Amino acid sequence: MKFFVDTAEIADIKELADTGLLDGVTTNPSLIAKSGRDFMEVTKEICGIVDGPVSAEVVALDHATMMKEAEVLRKIADNVCIKVPLTVDGLKTCKALTGEGTMVNVTLCFSANQALLAAKAGATFISPFVGRHDDNGFDGMDLIEDIRLIYDNYGFATEILVASVRHTTHVLQAAKIGADVMTAPPKVIHGLFKHVLTDNGIEGFLKDWEATGQSIL
Ligand code: E4P
Numbered sequence: 001m002k003f004f005v006d007t008a009e010i011a012d013i014k015e016l017a018d019t020g021l022l023d024g025v026t027t028n029p030s031l032i033a034k035s036g037r038d039f040m041e042v043t044k045e046i047c048g049i050v051d052g053p054v055s056a057e058v059v060a061l062d063h064a065t066m067m068k069e070a071e072v073l074r075k076i077a078d079n080v081c082i083k084v085p086l087t088v089d090g091l092k093t094c095k096a097l098t099g100e101g102t103m104v105n106v107t108l109c110f111s112a113n114q115a116l117l118a119a120k121a122g123a124t125f126i127s128p129f130v131g132r133h134d135d136n137g138f139d140g141m142d143l144i145e146d147i148r149l150i151y152d153n154y155g156f157a158t159e160i161l162v163a164s165v166r167h168t169t170h171v172l173q174a175a176k177i178g179a180d181v182m183t184a185p186p187k188v189i190h191g192l193f194k195h196v197l198t199d200n201g202i203e204g205f206l207k208d209w210e211a212t213g214q215s216i217l
Pocket of ligand 1 (some may be wrong): 028044107
């Protein structure tokens with residue numbers, strides 16, 4: 001399972017990239033606004049930190065303008081992945097871009113039928129938003145299960161990128177279902193490393209080790 005971080009904060013991306021466990025980055029217009037940085041500048045910087053896909057989202061709503069925006073964005077770096085919304089124009093843009101060999105992440109997916117359309121449009125990634133789905137009285141993980149089943153039925157190569165991840169249980173559930181990728185805020189990824197029994201165990205071992213008076217180095 002690939003791990004992407006969902007942020008435009010450079011310090012957070014660098015810290016996670018240093019672990020060697022980060023496979024890519026996703027951003028969206030809200031995250032860019034939160035960073036307070038220039039979109040082009042910060043995207044270029046992120047692309048230099050990670051080798052994997054860095055999603056940069058178009059903001060136009062019509063196909064022709066989406067294509068123009070994508071043209072600008074994909075020139076930033078080879079690892080830019082163009083993010084388009086799950087609309088008719090977004091999927092037209094997806095089909096055109098992937099046909100030219102550009103990676104595309106289809107975002108704002110809230111139904112398995114939408115995911116089916118994205119796969120037919122040749123999407124590199126489909127981003128179902130599990131957290132926002134949960135917030136609206138549905139089970140986001142049911143959506144992931146349905147998409148996994150449909151994609152496996154037809155052998156679609158589109159990768160399921162579980163997005164809008166709010167907690168570590170979402171990551172566990174996504175992994176059990178067999179999602180290809182998950183993108184989460186830095187805090188959630190850091191939470192994956194933690195377990196109270198790990199901390200307690202280290203504390204106990206170190207106490208006993210100190211009592212031996214020995215040193216390894
Ligand atoms: C995915 O690519 C989106 O940027 C993101 O996961 C949205 O998450 P949110 O619902 O927490 O805003």
